[in-house]
Amino acid sequence: RSGRLRRWYELMVENKDELARIVTAESGKPLKEAHGEILYSASFLEWFAEEARRVYGDVIPASAKDRRILALKQPVGVAAVITPWNFPSAMITRKVGAALAAGCTVVVKPAEDTPLSALALGELANHAGIPAGVYNVVPCSRQQAPAVGEVLCTDPLVAKISFTGSTATGKILLKHAAGTVKRVSMELGGHAPFIVFDSADVDRAVAGALASKYRNSGQTCVCTNRFLVQKGIHDIFVEKFAKAIEKELHVGNGFDAKTTQGPLINEKAVEKVERHINDAVSQGASIVTGGKRHKLGKNFFEPTLLSNVTTKMLCAQEETFGPLAPVIKFETEAEAIAIANATNVGLAGYFYSQDPAQIWRVAEQLEVGMVGVNEGIISSVESPFGGIKESGLGREGSKYGIDEYLEIKYVCFGGL
Template identity: 95%
Template sequence: RVSDCGAAEARAAVRAAHEAGAAWGRLPAKERSARLRRWYELMMENKEELARIITAENGKPLKEAHGEIVYSASFLEWFAEEARRIYGDVIPASAKDRRVLVLKQPVGVAAVITPWNFPSAMITRKVGAALAAGCTVVVKPAEDTPLSALALGELANQAGIPAGVYNVVPCSRQQTAAVGEVLCTDPLVSKISFTGSTATGKILLKHAAGTVKRVSMELGGHAPFIVFDSANVDRAVAGALASKYRNSGQTCVCTNRFLVQKGIHDEFVEKFAKAIEKELHVGNGFDAKTTQGPLINEKAVEKVEKHIKDAVSQGASIVTGGKRHSLGKNFFEPTLLSNVTTKMLCTQEETFGPLAPVIRFETEAEAVAIANAANVGLAGYFYSQDPAQIWRVAEQLEVGMVGVNEGIISSVECPFGGVKESGLGREGSKYGIDEYLEIKYVCLGGL
């Protein structure tokens, strides 16, 4: 059984993090690095068990769960290395009797609120940076997937992370609002890092405004996937399959809208349909041949159905899939729609499910305009073999991350984040640790 924490437990966790913060922040960077490195090693030693926890919690196919654990652990490895590279500056002073220094110091207690779709990696991507910077954390995992966060905590203890540095407050859906409010309003919390929907992010931002907290927000996406006439269609289909149907379409960077130029539209749709039918297999996540697990809950299934029904009512055609899978419950067939227009719900909202709507377009300018019409901008993808077009489109897409002739772009070394209503700040990469550091200017006078 998992504890169902409330506001009181959340405040206690914040106090524990605050009390542990001074000692952890004073620890030499080399020592923090060593403990993060050991945490990484323990994750890799226990990757099979950790992967099985993910599959049991959210239904993700075991092969994908293994991939997530390796990806998750890589953030601890990366930030163990970055912990020793937090450099300040010496600035030439304007007066001869002064010396000017710039220090980087931990912001303090960080509240980390994470989603169910990547229940391990979304924690380590934030926590690795925070602990490397010298911060302590309180993690509120999604109510659907608390076990991954708790398992990470057990390994953190084994790695020598001191008590109070990594805290977990699992809670039910009924307690989520109260716990979230505490984490966003408690004056002892200096930083909030959230991954989830744009709507929830806006609520948390309002809470955080009262005490002017530092915030990182990785919010909703509505990723376009553009295929130009010059593209290698077979590569584009392979990229489309990976980008759309990974985790059954339940990722914030997965493609939500396919835009295919008229010259290759029919060929792309035909090949994409064949690839879906041949390569995707719906089933139990623990079955070795499964590539598509269930959606997270009934509400998620209903949204996919709603988007399909709306599109078909406006003239879209179901090329393959289109209904609940025969396995029942939360399983849904991978679906491909053609004859889609920008007036349909599936091109205006993030579906977060295994639905691929294809829009036919004529010109580059038209495709870019459709892609940029969204109020969010997390990831975008396009396939082209025209070098000039590649530069133009990459620069014009209003997103934080662009995949050019590539459908999977997440990597520990690269900055993850979006623009517009897709969020604030960046995670991973050399930039990720800056989200947990304050800059202090020191002027030494009378020298």
Template identity: 75%
Template sequence: MNSPVGHLNMQYMSATSEYLYCSTFQINTTLKCLFYEIRKPQEVFVKVFIVTNTHLHPAACVSASASLGLLVSLRLRVSLRLRLCVCVSASACVSACVSLRLRLCVRVSGSACVSASACVSLRARLWVCVRVSASACLCVSACVSLGLRACLCVRVSASACVSLRLRVSASACVSLRLRVSASLRVCLCVCVRVSACVSLRLRACLCVCVSLRLCVCVSGSASLGLRVSLRVCLCVCVCLCVCVSACVSLRLRVSLRACLCVCVLVLQGKPMRESLGEISYSASFLEWFSEEARRVYGDIVPSPAKDRKVLLLKQPVGVASIITPWNFPSAMITRKVGAALAAGCTVVVKPAEDTPLSALALAELAEQAGIPAGVFNVVPCSRESTPSVGQVLCTDPLVAKISFTGSTATGKVLLKMAADTVKKVSMELGGHAPFIVFDSADLDKAVGGAMASKFRNSGQTCVCSNRFLVQSAVYDRFVEKLGQAMDAELRLGHGSEPDTTQGPLINARAAEKVLHQISDAVSRGAKVVKGGKRLDGSFMEPTLLADVTANMLCTKEETFGPLVPVIRFNTEEEALAVANATSVGLAGYFYSQDVSQIWRVAEALEVGMVGVNEGLLSTAEAAFGGVKESGLGREGSKYGIDEYLEVKYVCFGGLKP
């Protein structure tokens, strides 16, 4: 096949009948395996200069290259300041006086007469064991007066005064400042803080053996065998062993979940807590669809003729092209691929060019889980190649189904391409969600819902609230409480820092778009209550605007950033008119305690999903999708698998009544 993209081998896209029609039990089992692969703990041994072994294929988590900076935030200052307090400071052992005053007076007057007097006054502290085995061999034939003051007071006075002043110290404070650290932020950056499994086992064992061997041997001639073999084997093995039990065998238990988390955090900038949440969310779709694979039911329909049976079968559509965005690089893949594999389809995944590693890691896990080769395929590509790869995925006759999540503008282009070969299409496109607060609402809950709905992923989700409509009677109090909550709960920073809630936007263009909307609103009379400034790189201050009107840019186009424009309204009808005055309709939220009003507004909002007194909607069990220009079809829930199935009618005739 002639393909504009050389590395895109379409043969892998053709589904093997063997897999398409395999038993639901097999599909259920492989999807379950993939689910457990993501959750399964793996062991990683970190030695001190960190040698990590995960079973992830290099390509899977590459890039974390050494950004795998373990952040075990172990800072290990183990600050065992080990001053060792053998603090052998001048006293530690032997307090300087092995005072071995070995006055050896040898007189040979005439014949061999030896008068030897040895006085060993040994004062020892700590665990120093001094053994003095003295033996000297002095063979004289004259008169040798040998004064050997072995004053073990460490002086080594000219002839073996062995002055061992054993401050053992050498400042053996070993200071061990066991900062083993070397800034043991080892920054796997993100991951191995990993709240998941850091089974840290510190052992440290330091042992210093100062084996001091001193041998004095004097010899002359005539046999007076004095062998001073002073073998001071000072075994300062002593208690330097004291140390520790601190050492770093650092045996980390890391889950593959954490490795996937690194891909999300490093490439997309999502804070650690949210990255971990996304991986759990991703796994939930695999678990859900592994069970739905058992429930792909057909029908037997009563026939109007006695010699016929009417059967309705459900069969997989075939090869599915899966095109996913950067804001949920793992979850958007599993939400689509889980349903496709459960139905029996093979898939070709084209991840966003900004976040390809999550897709590659999932492909590696799929292989480990036992999914056959050629069933789960990944085609990463550069920004420049994206249009040509997208064209192949949407126009090739071998592709039977397209599932896309992204902007409305891009979705329209893909729909036009798919129309030529009349492919089955699912589209989850842009949103412009209203968030309405009525007079009867519990304001504290409404503020909590607004924080959750707006600032998840720094405002970069398609279901984030975009326009905040607050009824006049509670407007000022809501703005005040929301400002206080923003001050108390939001922290800008690097995603690997534990208290970070807001990371950077995906790129500089995203930050510029938010800044442009703020400037437009302020120029038209809006008031900046909080934030409003762009910081370094693509960081944007969470911003709260008051006195916003419906003619401002931020109320007309999706923001995809941490901007909260608050509009005042007076009546329910006015709020619904503003909320529905848009060409898209993905999600909508409102807070009220009036039951009649809740039913009226829930039915009147022109969106595919409604949150009533709730700011977070997404779950594997619910149908996700929009109306108007927000898309076609549904993902998740029992309806999600139908997007990858065709209903075949079989009329079985010629039966004898």
């Protein structure tokens, strides 16, 4: 298994340009970002090719002299993998790499908007020597997606469900999976806060904000959704952030080398961004830059920055999943933490500070599964990815990721 996963990784790297073009063509992601995703995606196959060799059990000291106790780790069985459109390659390999390394077979249902990346991975899996029936892809239309999801979650032959997507859809799948008590991993929605304290390095905070908010046009589950900026640094942060947005972000076709912001995935996504902006402005928020559909039309939207935002506005209460950065002013650390934690989800959170004591306090108090301290991009293959509250169950990547696809069997040898 390790050798074939390694070969799959090598083929992904050899074909990275073609795979990146597929991602850009079906999702609109800028080509530079798509290249980054493919290398990130491939890294999970490399990582789990190595982890496949380290599925260790235990020999446990027994209290009785004539017994020996063993703990074995065994694959759970068939894993159904349901993935989103925003990372159509990486969200597959992060799950499938772990599953195959553990010894499971997989059935992948890719997002309706982006099935081609999953099929391309399947072609390379065949060339890598992954046996037929081990990596399976079931594309479907948007209309058929609920029915296909239900079958995967209720079929008794499926032992494990791994899903990345919205919290609302995750709850539906959990209900389906409960009937046969399946193992589940859920990587669901976020509402990430990005806190900038008075002690922060403003320029570093602006650079981190730009990366955290506008990667993939704001369409990632760990994108910042709410900026909380302390009173003493607020005005200069907003000014520098606006200048950075206007200077460094370029909306356009994903295949254009200058493009940093591609289109949103569909009209519904554009309408949600508009709804959040209109709601905020109607309650007193100010548009600092952007604020409307881009002149390119269709699903293109201007990177937008709002100030004078309050916690009562929709953009401070819901995940926007688009290029909208609302800034809320706060006065005290306790106030910022209260605002950041006042949500039913907890995937990622970020903050900028140069006060060591404050860094420890805030990192421990933020109710999220992942914290970026003076850093706006935190995902890596070595790190455990996942959330708390209604942001999900389980962890992906890292040394912990393979455990999601393993059962522990206790064996007691007696009469020795």
